[in-house]
Amino acid sequence: MAQLKKFPxxxxxxWKSSKSQKWNTVVKTSGAGKVRTLTTWQRPQYTITTAFAYLTPAQYKTLMGFFASIKGGHQPFLWLDPEDYEEKGIRLGVGSDGRWQAMRRMGDYLEPVEYIENVVLYADGQKVGSVRVDKGLITTTATVSPTAIITADYKYYWKVRLSGDEFTAELQYKNIYKSKSMKLVTVR
Structure with missing residues (x-):
């Protein structure tokens, strides 16, 4: 698969951006009124709704070009969310095998993330050198105690696509643009 583009x-x-979470849950109710539930997804789908308060002419052209290059909702891309984009000191496990999956924390809920950068790995609070990242899997060739507590700092991206095929920006005043609302939907 080709390298995913990063949103400009x-x-x-x-400020009125929103993020919603959706699960695919099947609910069955018996004749006696007992309820059974089953979710068919391992992770939720997020929908991010946002707009640009203002754009310069150069930013307007950059966005129009970006959406043209991904053909609207056709190609997924990487979104650096302004609120949910980094983990600091997240515990990933112990040093047993030298490989750890990057995670995003939402309260008590953890979910894996694939697209990370600026990774700093720690074993028992000490920085670990020579770190490699591949699809969110962090590895090191450095010697780490099998019982060391592994934590990390990193920035992560959301893999999303434009919901639908349309992005609209309008001229508000001379050289000032504003976008209409756009929806981004996470994809796996």
Whole structure:
């Protein structure tokens, strides 16, 4: 698969952005009223709804070009969410085999993340050198005690696609654009 594109670094999002979570749960109720539930997904699907409060002409052209290059909702891309984008000191396990899956923490819930960068790995609080990352799997060739507590700091991206095929930006005033709301949906 081709390398995923990163969403352009434009930091003028509106404050009224939202993030929703969806599960695919099947509910069956017996004649006696007993309920059985089953979820068919291992992880939730998130929908991020946001808009740009203002865009310069250069930012407007950058966004229009980006959405044209991914063909609307056709190709997924990497989104650096302004609120949920990093983990600091997250515990990944112990040093037993030298491989750890990067995780995103939402309260008590943990889910794996694949696209990370700026990784700093620690064993019992001491920085570990020579770290490699492949699809969220962090490995090291450094000698680490099998009982060491492994923690890490990193920045992560959400793999999303545009929900639908449309992105709209409008000219508000001379050289000031504003976008309409756009929805991004996580994909696996």
């Amino acid at each position: 670094n434009i930091n003028t999002l509106e």
